[in-house]
Amino acid sequence: MAKMELAGVMLEVDEHGFMQETNKWNEDIARAYGAKEGINELTEEHWTAINYLRNYYLANGICPMIRRLIKETGFSLKKLYDLFPEGPANSACKWSGVPKATGCV
Amino acid sequence: MNIFLVALTYFAYIFIILMYAVKVIKIARLPVHLRWELYPVISEPKGRYGSAYIEDEREWRKNHGKTVRKGIIYLLKENLKFSEYFKSNRWYWLVLFPWHIGFILIIVFHILCFFGALVMIAGNPVAADSVYILGKIFYYGILVCGVISFITGAFGSAGLIIKRLADRDLRAFATPQNYLNYVFTLVVFLSGIYAWIFADPTFYQYREFWRGVVTLNPVSVEPATAAHIILFDMFLIYLPFTRSMHYITKFFAFLWVRWDDRPNFRGSKVESDIKGLLDKPVSWSAPHIKSGRTWAEIVTEKKHDEKTP
Amino acid sequence: MTKKHLKLTDISKEGDVQLDEVNIDELIPLPPPYDKNEGLKQLTDDQKVRLVNNLDGFSALALPKPKDKAEENKYIGQFVAGLKKLLSKENNWTFLQPLLLSLDYCARCQTCSDACTVYTASGKKDIYRPTYRTEIFRRLINKYAKSGGKLRAALGAGNIEINWGTISRLYELSYRCTLCRRCAQICPLGVDNALITRELRKLFSQELGWAPKELHEKGTVLQLEVGSPTGMRPAVAIDNIEFLDEDFTESTGIKVATPWDKEGADVLLLHSAGDILSFPASVIAFTVLCNAAGISWTLSSEAPGYDGVNYGLFYDDIQLARIVTKHAQIARKLKVKKIVMGECGHEHKALITVADRLLIGDLNIPRQDAMSFLEDIVFSGKIKFDPSKNNFPVTLHDPCNVVRNLGIVEPQRRILRYLCPQFREMTPHGVDNYCCGGGGGLSVMSDVNFTDWKVNVSGRMKFIQILEAFADQPGPEVGKYLCAPCLNCKLQFKDMFKYYGAREKSGIICGGLAELIVNAMVDVKKPFITWDEE
Numbered sequence: 001m002a003k004m005e006l007a008g009v010m011l012e013v014d015e016h017g018f019m020q021e022t023n024k025w026n027e028d029i030a031r032a033y034g035a036k037e038g039i040n041e042l043t044e045e046h047w048t049a050i051n052y053l054r055n056y057y058l059a060n061g062i063c064p065m066i067r068r069l070i071k072e073t074g075f076s077l078k079k080l081y082d083l084f085p086e087g088p089a090n091s092a093c094k095w096s097g098v099p100k101a102t103g104c105v
Numbered sequence: 106m107n108i109f110l111v112a113l114t115y116f117a118y119i120f121i122i123l124m125y126a127v128k129v130i131k132i133a134r135l136p137v138h139l140r141w142e143l144y145p146v147i148s149e150p151k152g153r154y155g156s157a158y159i160e161d162e163r164e165w166r167k168n169h170g171k172t173v174r175k176g177i178i179y180l181l182k183e184n185l186k187f188s189e190y191f192k193s194n195r196w197y198w199l200v201l202f203p204w205h206i207g208f209i210l211i212i213v214f215h216i217l218c219f220f221g222a223l224v225m226i227a228g229n230p231v232a233a234d235s236v237y238i239l240g241k242i243f244y245y246g247i248l249v250c251g252v253i254s255f256i257t258g259a260f261g262s263a264g265l266i267i268k269r270l271a272d273r274d275l276r277a278f279a280t281p282q283n284y285l286n287y288v289f290t291l292v293v294f295l296s297g298i299y300a301w302i303f304a305d306p307t308f309y310q311y312r313e314f315w316r317g318v319v320t321l322n323p324v325s326v327e328p329a330t331a332a333h334i335i336l337f338d339m340f341l342i343y344l345p346f347t348r349s350m351h352y353i354t355k356f357f358a359f360l361w362v363r364w365d366d367r368p369n370f371r372g373s374k375v376e377s378d379i380k381g382l383l384d385k386p387v388s389w390s391a392p393h394i395k396s397g398r399t400w401a402e403i404v405t406e407k408k409h410d411e412k413t414p
Numbered sequence: 415m416t417k418k419h420l421k422l423t424d425i426s427k428e429g430d431v432q433l434d435e436v437n438i439d440e441l442i443p444l445p446p447p448y449d450k451n452e453g454l455k456q457l458t459d460d461q462k463v464r465l466v467n468n469l470d471g472f473s474a475l476a477l478p479k480p481k482d483k484a485e486e487n488k489y490i491g492q493f494v495a496g497l498k499k500l501l502s503k504e505n506n507w508t509f510l511q512p513l514l515l516s517l518d519y520c521a522r523c524q525t526c527s528d529a530c531t532v533y534t535a536s537g538k539k540d541i542y543r544p545t546y547r548t549e550i551f552r553r554l555i556n557k558y559a560k561s562g563g564k565l566r567a568a569l570g571a572g573n574i575e576i577n578w579g580t581i582s583r584l585y586e587l588s589y590r591c592t593l594c595r596r597c598a599q600i601c602p603l604g605v606d607n608a609l610i611t612r613e614l615r616k617l618f619s620q621e622l623g624w625a626p627k628e629l630h631e632k633g634t635v636l637q638l639e640v641g642s643p644t645g646m647r648p649a650v651a652i653d654n655i656e657f658l659d660e661d662f663t664e665s666t667g668i669k670v671a672t673p674w675d676k677e678g679a680d681v682l683l684l685h686s687a688g689d690i691l692s693f694p695a696s697v698i699a700f701t702v703l704c705n706a707a708g709i710s711w712t713l714s715s716e717a718p719g720y721d722g723v724n725y726g727l728f729y730d731d732i733q734l735a736r737i738v739t740k741h742a743q744i745a746r747k748l749k750v751k752k753i754v755m756g757e758c759g760h761e762h763k764a765l766i767t768v769a770d771r772l773l774i775g776d777l778n779i780p781r782q783d784a785m786s787f788l789e790d791i792v793f794s795g796k797i798k799f800d801p802s803k804n805n806f807p808v809t810l811h812d813p814c815n816v817v818r819n820l821g822i823v824e825p826q827r828r829i830l831r832y833l834c835p836q837f838r839e840m841t842p843h844g845v846d847n848y849c850c851g852g853g854g855g856l857s858v859m860s861d862v863n864f865t866d867w868k869v870n871v872s873g874r875m876k877f878i879q880i881l882e883a884f885a886d887q888p889g890p891e892v893g894k895y896l897c898a899p900c901l902n903c904k905l906q907f908k909d910m911f912k913y914y915g916a917r918e919k920s921g922i923i924c925g926g927l928a929e930l931i932v933n934a935m936v937d938v939k940k941p942f943i944t945w946d947e948e
Contacts, residue, residue: 002460002461002464014861015461015473015476015861015862016860060647060650061640061645061647061650062644062645062646062647062650065654065657065658065690065691065694066691067657067658067661067694068654068657071661077946077947078947101644101645101691102627102628102632102633102643102644102645102858103628103632103633103636103637103642103643103644103645103687103688103723103858104643104644104686104687104688104689104691104692104723104758104857104858104901104902104905105644105688105691105692105905132511132514132515135503135510135511135514136503136507136510136511137507137511137771138507138508138509138510138511138512138771139508139509139731139768139770139771139772140767140768140770140771141509141512141606141609141767141768142767142819142821143595143598143599143606143818143819144817144818144819144820144821144823144845145821145845146821149821151824154823154824154844154845155817155818155821155823155844155845156821156822156823156824157820157821157822158821159766159767159783159820159821159822160783160785160786160821160822160823160824160825161786162780162782162783162786163782163786163790165752165780166780183602187602189525189600189602190523190525190602193525193528193529193600194523194524194525197523197525201523273419274524274527274540275522275523275524277419277420277421277422277540278422278522278524278545278549279522280570280571280572281569281570282569282570282571282572283522285570348518348519348520348521350518350519351519351521351603354515354518354519355519355602355603355604357511357515358512358515358516358519358603358604358605359604361511361515362511362512362515362604362606363598363604363606366767366821368770369770369771369773369774369778371775371778375771376774376775376778379771379772379774380774382507383772383774385503385504385507386504387504387505387732388499388504388505389496389499389505389620389621389732390492390495390496390620390621390622390623391619391620391621391622391623392623393623393630393635393732393733394620394732400735403732403735403736404732404735404736404739404772405739406736
């Protein structure tokens with residue numbers, strides 16, 4: 001298993017850098033992920049999306065549908081790509097500390 | 106010597122027939138497998154553009170009534186024409202086709218010799234000037250088949266050696282045994298040509314030899330003809346150890362796998378076969394399988410010996 | 415650059431040696447504006463240290479390097495044991511006869527190579543020949559699993575050594591084939607190299623416990639545990655679909671609702687749950703159509719009755735059988751008349767034909783493909799259509815598992831000819847089609863740098879075909895629709911179109927068949943298909 005140090009914590013990650021132990025996540029880790037992708041400051045809007053994603057994942061064991069994410073956060077897809085350079089699945093989910101989506105998605 | 110040739114011939118034919126029979130029975134007795142057909146399935150009514158009866162299954166399995174006749178005819182034709190090779194791999198076809206024509210005709214040649222012997226025994230001479238039409242037919246049939254077979258076969262064998270050596274892609278996949286096979290067939294066909302030119306231009310000796318085989322009354326032949334007979338018999342004995350069976354197994358590969366779209370009807374033999382197979386034990390070692398149970402138990406996640414409710 | 419020629423015995427080279435590499439300028443060229451090469455993603459230095467990387471510079475499987483010789487030897491021993499089990503009637507009755515017919519009678523004529531989408535796209539790399547892996551595998555079986563094999567190998571029947579390099583390379587190489595079976599179709603002797611490849615995958619999975627994590631651990635295992643490889647549990651599935659129904663109702667004013675667990679319904683519709691997440695329009699379209707046509711239908715909320723995928727088809731007979739059995743049991747419990755597939759190719763093949771000889775008695779419930787189901791709806795006369803609403807260029811991708819492997823060719827075409835005035839075929843199409851490049855489970859696999867291989871190599875022929883089909887209106891100003899009635903294919907196209915920017919550069923989007931039908935409905939006023947980013 002690959003390892004990566006983020007915000008001073010050694011994390012188990014998959015080959016794309018997604019965290020494998022979601023309970024080790026904290027806000028600094030999200031910031032560190034963002035910085036790696038060139039977003040040096042996480043805004044209120046980032047946190048809205050990250051918190052929604054994370055809470056949804058913790059409650060349901062899976063990331064929400066994009067349409068639901070759009071509806072619940074009020075951000076358009078374009079807006080989500082502006083906030084998260086690699087998009088909701090590859091950036092937002094990763095920064096939220098949840099595993100990469102699999103299974104025909 | 107004469108008696109040896111006859112004995113060897115009997116042995117070679119019995120050997121190859123037995124070996125082939127054993128192999129065919131082995132394949133035929135393998136258990137029924139999961140469906141793995143590939144379209145177009147030639148026997149389907151709409152098979153021309155690839156459609157299966159499944160397209161029309163609103164009425165579950167009412168439309169299935171197909172025949173294997175079409176498939177068998179197609180495969181037989183294909184065995185004589187090699188049109189699939191002609192379409193997709195022409196240079197290879199150019200040597201493969203004569204090689205196989207050599208085999209087919211050499212078999213026809215021997216079949217004609219055998220029946221020619223019967224014709225002779227019945228009192229009709231087999232000769233160019235025979236007064237019996239049957240005698241003429243066998244005379245020319247044997248002559249034409251033999252000559253064409255030897256020539257095309259020798260051309261094909263030599264051609265395949267060259268093709269397989271010259272084409273890097275083919276060479277990479279060739280084994281020493283491949284080349285041995287080609288050289289062997291080349292020698293068989295060349296010995297036929299040699300005997301025909303120098304010892305037996307009308308196959309008179311060959312026909313007489315076959316009369317001797319049938320009547321168990323060996324006649325003597327010239328050394329060149331004897332050499333060809335021995336080589337051909339050895340070739341027959343060697344054949345079961347090569348891939349030559351594909352001429353026959355091809356029918357199974359197509360009819361029993363590629364075109365096998367027989368549904369599993371309730372109460373059918375297929376179904377009862379499957380029931381039996383699901384009771385077979387599994388011993389695969391990967392942890393997720395949890396072996397030591399039967400297929401049925403594993404698939405339904407029952408513990409061994411747990412009674413079906 | 416000179417082409418690298420490989421010998422069969424190269425497979426056994428010292429464990430760490432990389433056998434070949436893919437250079438983007440060796441691949442067959444793409445037409446402009448896609449002819450600019452960006453280079454392919456390499457393994458990072460850290461990955462090179464940890465992971466086996468001895469094949470082609472790609473890692474689909476992220477196989478960790480073994481700790482020591484003892485570990486290597488353990489796997490080698492298991493591999494040999496697995497070879498023998500593949501030849502046993504008890505352990506492999508499922509495919510023994512086809513396997514032997516394909517192993518023993520190949521003429522090594524290489525006719526199949528040119529039929530292979532991967533081999534052709536790669537610029538004819540030896541390593542990707544359909545026969546390269548299978549000939550090696552054949553020689554290993556002959557040598558190590560048959561009596562007298564070692565002697566015959568020494569005497570000239572073809573000799574390959576088993577070592578760590580051999581098995582680790584074969585493992586990775588068994589996932590460089592999309593199991594599309596184009597090679598099998600062209601073989602004059604009926605040899606099926608895709609089947610042999612699948613047997614190889616099976617050996618690794620069933621004996622060594624090696625399988626891509628997307629297919630196994632997060633695939634079939636997760637599906638049997640929670641209900642779906644997406645991780646979607648029953649309550650979440652219901653919640654998601656309710657959300658989609660409400661969303662559609664809100665935006666169109668047409669009230670739709672999805673029936674759940676309705677006992678005695680005519681039809682149990684078995685979507686792929688991935689569609690709910692990645693192509694929700696497909697799910698909504700089926701709901702709209704079933705309701706509009708007055709069909710008595712239901713979804714099931716019993717795990718895994720709401721996810722029709724069955725990755726077992728790609729790599730493991732046991733998992734395959736477990737999942738089809740579950741699906742059939744759920745349908746039996748609901749007392750439905752038949753199961754209808756969603757637009758998912760491998761689900762079709764797994765459940766309609768392959769499962770046919772696994773399901774016995776009352777578990778063998780009637781099953782219908784999505785194409786003829788939709789055809790019946792379209793031509794039932796119950797829904798009014800206006801084909802001019804679909805007046806944009808449409809082409810059809812033939813999913814291998816629906817067309818070449820199942821023989822369902824015409825129903826989807828009848829629909830498109832009726833509802834899409836600008837429908838055009840690709841060349842070649844129907845049972846001669848090229849695979850999308852994501853077949854055989856590849857489309858859900860994306861570990862390490864494998865996505866780059868899928869979009870550049872295995873999907874290349876298809877991408878060229880698509881561009882050619884739309885060559886009359888190549889610009890992005892004309893919206894074009896690739897109809898791919900299979901979730902696996904759609905996912906491959908999604909990756910590929912994103913990678914190449916096909917929507918931005920050529921205006922091409924990809925979706926299913928049901929969406930086109932709904933888009934043509936007179937009652938659905940607002941365009942159902944849009945070229946906005948989804």
